[in-house]
Amino acid sequence: MKRAYLDNAASTPIRDEVLKVMINTLKSSLGNPSSVQHSYGRETRSILEESRICIAKSIKAFPSEIIFTSGGTEANNLVLRSSVLNLGIKHILTSQLEHLSVLQTILDLSIRHEISVDFISFDKKGVLDFNDMETILKKNMYKKTLVSLMYANNEIGNLLEVDQVIFLCKKYKAYFHSDIIQGIGNSHINMEQLSCDFATVSAHKFYGPKGIGFAFIRKDILKNMKPFITGGVQEYGIRSGTENIYGIAGLSEALRLSYCNLKNHIKKIKNLKSYCIVELKKIFPNIIFNGLSSHLEKSIPSILNFLYPTKPDHLFYFHLDIMGIAVSKGSSCSSNNKKNHKISHVIQSITDKYLLTRMMPIRISFGIFNEKKDIDLLVEVLQKVRK
Structure with missing residues (x-):
């Protein structure tokens, strides 16, 4: 797989x-x-x-x-x-x-x-x-x-x-x-x-x-x-x-x-992020990005955070994992507890509560070992999950 x-x-x-x-x-x-x-x-x-x-x-x-x-x-x-x-x-x-x-x-x-x-x-x-x-x-x-x-x-x-x-x-x-x-x-x-x-x-x-x-x-x-x-x-x-x-x-x-090789690494990751933004907009024309994560100059190149249109389900991220996609809802340091189904304090602080009853946050974070094929697989899986 x-x-x-x-x-x-x-x-x-x-x-x-x-x-x-x-x-x-x-x-x-x-x-x-x-x-x-x-x-x-x-x-x-x-x-x-x-x-x-x-x-x-x-x-x-x-x-x-x-x-x-x-x-x-x-x-x-x-x-x-x-x-x-x-x-x-x-x-x-x-x-x-x-x-x-x-x-x-x-x-x-x-x-x-x-x-x-x-x-x-x-x-x-x-x-x-x-x-x-x-x-x-x-x-x-x-x-x-x-x-x-x-x-x-x-x-x-x-x-x-x-x-x-x-x-x-x-x-x-x-x-x-x-x-x-x-x-x-x-x-x-x-x-x-x-x-x-x-x-x-x-x-x-x-x-x-x-x-x-x-x-x-x-x-x-x-x-x-x-x-x-x-x-x-x-x-x-x-x-x-x-x-x-x-x-x-x-x-x-x-x-x-x-x-x-920092200059080249930043360029690569920024290109991956740009490509991901474009591909996500194709399947979610009204996509909501959290914070400034979609702004290439005002955010770190490695992080992209958005709301996925599905009702809250704490097994959602496990479903993605089963289909081959490893992403998170936010900080890993706040996830390993009995309340791990809760949305992070950061997302709660900046997002309308109504939206959080109908959407799930996804944090994608890119690295130097990622390629465009990883983004393609992400988009493919998100479409499958949505259907």
Whole structure:
């Protein structure tokens, strides 16, 4: 049976080159990277630090600004919790469209540490209201504030107007954290240009291994950070525990390869997205795209989200899978629970409730290993399901 994997926003396939690096690292890195008393440990330490240098070079950062974590969720927790505990943050400004690892962590911090929280308003396309953002920042200008907004929305693909956010953060002396997990590897991110204070990354979104990521923390802020996980001196004393060497080596290689041919990869994925939009419009002339996902310049190339004309059925996505199509309704991090039949908080926030009683959201996410034949199979299956 023909199959098409179109859920790259959830996780991407690992590149063969990355697997090779990881396997070689598993075979060769016998020592503990903290055991620098002998050559085995020093050799493993060398892999760790060379990977850190390679990552920093790719994104135009300093090696000391890279703190390895178990993935994006831990990285978001590290940044948000450490900002409150170490930097004296008393106010957090975010949006209701963020990933749950940000929203639930902020909720927890607001309860445990009496942090005031505000949410920026947005329109039906998920576009943030920057006048509202400035009003909130001005109102709280005497509180130490952290702004947390993702670079590219993981469900509807909207690209953040980063320059506007940075301008307002600087104007009101607020710290800025950006979850760049969907953006990195799918767009050119340069930390010299993206002048945020914190950024968070997960390797399995750009053809690297699962279970590894990093937090970027500006060096002038890092000196004020205390341990997030205690019990050792790893990761500059911020995150104790023996480092995942083969995962880190895989992350480094995946990021290096992403940046090597990024222009061509973006072009390919954008062409796939354009082709998909055209083909979907042929079978659904009145198709409704969610957010700005169909706008090629204002959304990330890898994500397209639309409403499929069928009454809500939590088995709908399984039917598509049985017919060879792997897509999702939204974030995989919010799907693995007893309420997985519910529509995501992002789609509920921007979509008319009446429409959601008659239509199902579908998130298609493209990757570098997809071809036009995958889109053709998707369209064919959607037509069959509709009939």
